[in-house]
Every structure is written in C-alpha cells, then in structure tokens.
Amino acid sequence: MAGVRLVNVWKLFGDFEAVKDLNLEIKDGEFMVLLGPSGCGKTTTLRMIAGLEEPTKGQIYIGDTLVADPEKGVFVPPKDRDIAMVFQSYALYPHMTVYDNIAFPLKLRKLPKDEIDKRVKEVAEMLGLTELLNRKPRELSGGQRQRVALGRAIVRKPKVFLMDEPLSNLDAKLRVKMRAELKKLQKQLGVTTIYVTHDQVEAMTMGDRIAVINQGELQQVGTPEEVYDKPANTFVAGFIGSPPMNFMDATVTEDGFADLGEFRLKFLPDQFEVLQEKNLVGKDIIFGIRPEDIYDALFAQVKVPGENMARAMVEIIENLGGEKVVHLRVGNLTFAGKFPAESKVQEGQEIDIVFDMKKAHVFDKTTQKAIF
Amino acid sequence: MTKNLSRALLYGVLIFLVFVYLLPLWSAITTSMKSTEQVALTTPVTPAFPPTLEAYKIAFSELKRPILNSLAFTVFATIFSSVLGSLAGFTLAKLLKGSTSKKLLMIITFGVFLPYQAILIPLVRIISNLGLYNTIPGLILTHTAYGIPITTLLFANYYYEIPDELIEAAKVDGANPFSIYLRVVLPISMPAFVVTAIYQFVNIWNDYLFGVVLTRGEEAMPATVKLANLKGSFVANWNVQMAGALIVALPTLLIMIALGKYLIRGYTAGAVKE
Numbered sequence: 001m002a003g004v005r006l007v008n009v010w011k012l013f014g015d016f017e018a019v020k021d022l023n024l025e026i027k028d029g030e031f032m033v034l035l036g037p038s039g040c041g042k043t044t045t046l047r048m049i050a051g052l053e054e055p056t057k058g059q060i061y062i063g064d065t066l067v068a069d070p071e072k073g074v075f076v077p078p079k080d081r082d083i084a085m086v087f088q089s090y091a092l093y094p095h096m097t098v099y100d101n102i103a104f105p106l107k108l109r110k111l112p113k114d115e116i117d118k119r120v121k122e123v124a125e126m127l128g129l130t131e132l133l134n135r136k137p138r139e140l141s142g143g144q145r146q147r148v149a150l151g152r153a154i155v156r157k158p159k160v161f162l163m164d165e166p167l168s169n170l171d172a173k174l175r176v177k178m179r180a181e182l183k184k185l186q187k188q189l190g191v192t193t194i195y196v197t198h199d200q201v202e203a204m205t206m207g208d209r210i211a212v213i214n215q216g217e218l219q220q221v222g223t224p225e226e227v228y229d230k231p232a233n234t235f236v237a238g239f240i241g242s243p244p245m246n247f248m249d250a251t252v253t254e255d256g257f258a259d260l261g262e263f264r265l266k267f268l269p270d271q272f273e274v275l276q277e278k279n280l281v282g283k284d285i286i287f288g289i290r291p292e293d294i295y296d297a298l299f300a301q302v303k304v305p306g307e308n309m310a311r312a313m314v315e316i317i318e319n320l321g322g323e324k325v326v327h328l329r330v331g332n333l334t335f336a337g338k339f340p341a342e343s344k345v346q347e348g349q350e351i352d353i354v355f356d357m358k359k360a361h362v363f364d365k366t367t368q369k370a371i372f
Numbered sequence: 373m374t375k376n377l378s379r380a381l382l383y384g385v386l387i388f389l390v391f392v393y394l395l396p397l398w399s400a401i402t403t404s405m406k407s408t409e410q411v412a413l414t415t416p417v418t419p420a421f422p423p424t425l426e427a428y429k430i431a432f433s434e435l436k437r438p439i440l441n442s443l444a445f446t447v448f449a450t451i452f453s454s455v456l457g458s459l460a461g462f463t464l465a466k467l468l469k470g471s472t473s474k475k476l477l478m479i480i481t482f483g484v485f486l487p488y489q490a491i492l493i494p495l496v497r498i499i500s501n502l503g504l505y506n507t508i509p510g511l512i513l514t515h516t517a518y519g520i521p522i523t524t525l526l527f528a529n530y531y532y533e534i535p536d537e538l539i540e541a542a543k544v545d546g547a548n549p550f551s552i553y554l555r556v557v558l559p560i561s562m563p564a565f566v567v568t569a570i571y572q573f574v575n576i577w578n579d580y581l582f583g584v585v586l587t588r589g590e591e592a593m594p595a596t597v598k599l600a601n602l603k604g605s606f607v608a609n610w611n612v613q614m615a616g617a618l619i620v621a622l623p624t625l626l627i628m629i630a631l632g633k634y635l636i637r638g639y640t641a642g643a644v645k646e
Binding site: 051052077078079083084087088089091093094095104105108109152156162 | 556
C-alpha cells in the first residue's frame with residue numbers, strides 16, 4: 001500500500017488546459033474523492049495517475065516511486081504501476097466468464113493456477129458473486145457487472161484503487177446501497193482509493209477527504225465537514241449542498257450590518273472584527289447562507305427583530321417529504337430555505353424568517369474567495 | 373381499385389426484371405447439360421433434352437489442376453491478408469493516437485482504390501526477381517499484399533467500435549499490446565474475420581488479371597485463367613465452357629452459403645451499443 005502525490009501537474013490537450021498546476025497528496029489508506037462538474041479535469045487527473053495519460057508537466061509519485069515526470073523522461077506504463085481501476089462502463093471482457101474476468105489480471109502476472117483459483121473464489125465470496133462465476137457479462141444485471149468490475153480490481157491486491165464514477169450507471173436505490181458497501185469494503189481492505197465523481201452526495205458520504213476541482217484547478221481539499229462548513233470560495237460553496245448555498249450581493253455597513261438592499265442582517269461581533277481587519281467596511285461583498293440556516297420564525301430559537309429577521313413572500317414550495325424547500329422573495333431578492341416538514345407555510349403567504357448568522361459566509365466580491 | 377392495379381403493374385415489371393436477370397444463368401445451366409450436337413441444333417435457351425453430364429466430365433478433367441491451384445493460393449492469401457489486416461487494424465484503431473491513425477487510414481484507403489492495371493509491370497518484375505513467377509507462393513504474396521489495405525480498413529472500422537475503456541482496462545490489468553490483442557481483441561473479432569474472409573475469398577478466387585500475368589503453364593495457373601482458355605482454337609465448345617463456368621463459380625457459392633449468416637451479423641455488429 002502507498003500514498004499518491006501529485007506535484008505541479010499540468011495536462012494540456014492542444015491549447016486546452018485540462019489540469020492546471022495540480023498539487024495533491026493522498027495519504028496511505030485514505031479514501032479521496034475528486035469532485036467537480038463534468039469536464040473539470042478530475043477524470044484526466046485519475047487517468048494520469050493510472051498511466052493512461054501522460055502529464056504535460058509535473059511529477060506523479062505512487063508511494064515513493066516517481067511514475068511520471070516528462071522533464072526527466074520518466075513514464076511508468078499502467079501495467080507496472082500496481083494500481084487497479086474501475087471504469088464507469090465497467091469495461092468487462094465480454095467473451096470471458098465472471099471467473100475469467102476476475103482471474104485475468106492474475107493470469108497476466110502468471111500466478112500459479114491454485115493461487116489464482118483461491119483468490120478468485122475469495123473475492124467472489126466477499127462480493128456475493130459465487131453463484132455467478134460461470135456467467136458471461138451480458139447475462140448479468142448492472143449491479144452484478146459493477147461488482148465483477150470491483151472484484152477484478154480487488155483480486156490484484158494493488159497499492160491504489162482508482163474509480164471513475166463507478167456508481168453512475170446504477171439506478172438510484174442500488175447506488176445508495178453500493179455507496180455504503182464500497183465504503184465498508186475500502187475500510188476493510190485499507191487500500192488507498194481515489195474516487196472520481198460529480199455527485200456531491202457520493203463525495204460527502206464516502207470520502208475521508210474531498211478535493212473539489214473546477215476548470216482544471218483545485219479549489220479546496222478537506223474533510224466533508226470542512227468543505228461543507230468552511231468552503232474556500234463561492235464555487236465550492238455553491239457546488240456542495242442541495243439546494244446550493246444562497247448568494248446575495250451586500251455591503252458591509254459602519255455599524256456592523258450586511259446591507260442586502262431589501263433588508264439588513266447584523267454580523268456577530270467576531271465576524272465584524274474580521275471584516276474590519278480585512279478593510280471591508282463600506283465595501284461590496286458576497287453574502288452567503290445555506291438554505292438550512294434560514295428558519296421559519298415559528299421554529300427559530302433566537303429571534304432579534306431588525307438584526308437577523310426579515311419578512312418574505314413564499315413563492316414556491318417543494319415538498320421532499322422529510323423537509324420542504326421553500327423559495328422565498330424579499331423585494332428583488334430571491335433565495336431558498338429548507339424548512340421542517342411540520343412547517344405550515346403556504347405558497348403566496350408572507351412569513352417571518354430568521355437567519356442563523358453563526359452560519360453566515362462572506363466572500364470577496366472580486367476573487368470570490370471566502371473571508372469566513 | 374387503382375391501388376391493386378398499380379400493385380399488379382409493379383409486380384409485372386419486377387417479374388420481367390427477374391426474368392431478364394436470370395436468363396443468362398438459365399442459358400448457362402441448360403447449355404452445360406447439352407451434347408455438342410444439341411448445342412449446334414438448338415437455341416441457347418431451349419431446355420436440354422435429354423440432359424447429359426458429358427460436358428461436365430470434360431470441363432472437370434481440364435480444370436482439376438487449376439482449381440486446386442486456385443484453392444491453394446486463395447485459402448492462404450485469404451488467411452494471411454485477414455490476419456495482417458486484423459493486426460494493422462488493431463494498431464490503427466487502438467494503439468495509435470486519433471490524428472495519426474486517421475491520416476494513415478487515409479493513405480491506406482488510397483491502396484484500396486489503386487487500379488490493378490497501374491501496377492502490373494512493376495509487379496511482374498518484382499515477382500520475377502524474387503523467383504516467384506509462375507508459382508503459387510508468388511500468387512499468395514501478390515494477393516496478400518494487394519488485400520492488406522481493404523482488410524485493414526474493414527478491421528479498423530470494426531475495432532473503432534470497441535470501447536477504448538476495454539483496452540484501457542486490459543492495460544491497467546497488466547497486459548502489453550500484444551497480449552491485449554491476443555486475449556481481449558482477437559476473441560471478439562470473429563464477425564470481422566468472417567466478413568473479411570468472405571470478401572477476400574470471393575475477390576481472390578474470381579481474380580483474372582493477376583493470374584494471367586503471373587502464370588504461364590498449368591503448374592500455377594488459376595481456374596479463372598484456365599476457364600478462358602477452355603474455348604477451343606477452332607470451334608467454341610459452348611457446353612464445356614458453360615459447365616466449366618458453373619464449376620468454377622461453385623466454391624464462392626459454397627462459402628456464401630456456409631458463412632452467409634455470419635456475414636449479416638458482421639455487418640450489423642457494433643451498430644447497436646448494449
């Protein structure tokens with residue numbers, strides 16, 4: 001087992017910068033999720049670690065071994081990197097049985113027959129594939145194919161697992177189940193895993209840490225709690241969380257308020273101190289707050305009229321069963337709140353809402369970077 | 373009413389066209405079963421009565437050696453050109469970068485449309501210098517070389533349809549390019565092999581020009597060339613010629629019957645993704 005380290009890695013396709021100056025360290029045994037919208041460079045990054053793409057610049061280490069460095073002319077082909085990969089389409093060999101699919105990497109390594117047999121059966125047992133060993137991939141359901149692909153990766157006992165959106169072709173129910181199984185399996189095996197997804201729920205539930213990538217640039221690396229509670233910029237704040245964080249243009253007033261135009265919200269003393277230190281008093285900022293930090297006044301604990309409250313019009317209610325997403329409007333400002341299912345608000349109603357200012361975020365207007 | 377009438381008209385036209393199309397075949401079959409006297413006394417479409425296999429006996433004894441020659445070089449050239457085309461197609465579709473592969477494929481496509489006549493003189497010189505004039509290996513080499521562009525094209529197009537992820541999975545699993553070809557690509561290439569083999573077999577078997585310029589005596593002469601020589605010097609033995617033509621057409625017919633069902637599958641393989 002081993003960690004993975006990327007140092008100043010660039011990947012260009014012609015003029016297009018797919019990955020820009022990426023620095024990332026994945027610790028031994030860690031479950032790292034690369035999260036970002038499609039085309040952000042996360043899959044390219046994974047493919048560079050696998051050796052299916054060569055970086056244009058920079059170094060990649062697996063364990064202590066330098067596996068790619070174009071300047072030194074180092075490039076270790078995938079077969080010698082001791083990694084295993086699970087593809088989005090599973091990429092099972094269609095003419096081989098489940099048994100042969102799982103045994104294939106071991107056969108290529110010329111392991112003794114009884115050793116191969118032992119390991120294939122072990123893995124099949126672990127993944128519940130024992131009954132299916134003589135079937136061909138076309139005779140399997142999506143979930144079963146997925147498990148075979150996983151089995152083919154596990155059987156090798158590689159240093160690193162690379163997974164490229166492995167759950168995205170499964171139906172919603174199976175995906176939730178496999179999410180938990182995969183996480184459990186990874187902990188059980190303790191193998192360093194790099195997992196690419198565009199699904200923030202997968203990232204939050206499975207990752208030990210998440211690396212958020214956008215337009216080829218690393219935005220933030222951190223535990224799920226860190227990226228959720230302390231997003232580094234508006235992109236991360238908006239990408240993680242559903243519905244996404246509300247952003248509103250505001251001005252910091254002399255007396256410690258965020259002036260949103262239609263109403264004002266009072267910063268907490270320590271928040272205002274930070275804003276003063278950064279010389280942002282009187283300046284324009286982006287005010288951010290997550291929907292779950294906006295409360296129906298009937299359910300709120302701390303209500304201070306004129307400081308953390310506003311009167312809003314309920315435009316649309318999306319009832320999710322367990323909770324309600326309520327689209328609110330104050331004058332020209334629109335934003336979403338997440339209310340408990342017991343909330344009795346009606347569409348078209350005017351209600352009092354409370355902002356949990358402890359959870360408020362402020363971003364720099366020009367750089368989009370988080371102040372707090 | 374008018375619909376039925378136009379239907380009837382349509383069928384009338386179609387039946388007429390079928391008749392026109394099949395008439396030469398009918399003429400060949402009936403003439404081949406006539407005696408020499410009958411050929412002289414009846415029209416080419418009059419049924420043979422009584423039918424006789426006399427012409428077939430003569431034609432077969434004349435064509436025996438050339439047919440064996442044809443079988444020998446056709447089978448080997450078909451196998452060699454298909455295998456080489458498969459390797460080249462795999463390299464183009466799965467090992468080279470997209471832009472390089474497209475450019476090479478363009479050049480190879482020129483080879484497909486290269487007219488035979490343009491290369492005849494250099495071809496004869498090369499084959500003679502190699503000491504392969506009037507030999508079966510000479511014909512195998514020529515047909516293999518001439519077949520490679522089209523077989524490469526057929527295989528490359530088939531291999532483009534194979535998902536890249538399958539090849540990448542094999543790379544990560546520890547396979548080198550040759551074992552990827554042998555263990556992953558070759559086993560799923562059957563439909564492409566059938567299409568290519570039928571195409572090559574029929575083309576090589578039916579070739580006349582290479583055969584006529586590269587052979588002289590009976591020892592390597594293809595059946596198609598011998599067939600043209602069957603017409604006598606003084607009288608045209610129509611019955612023997614027709615019998616010979618039908619005998620020579622038989623192997624391609626048999627190949628089509630034996631492999632035809634794979635041919636249709638081969639044409640559609642990869643058209644629909646799972």
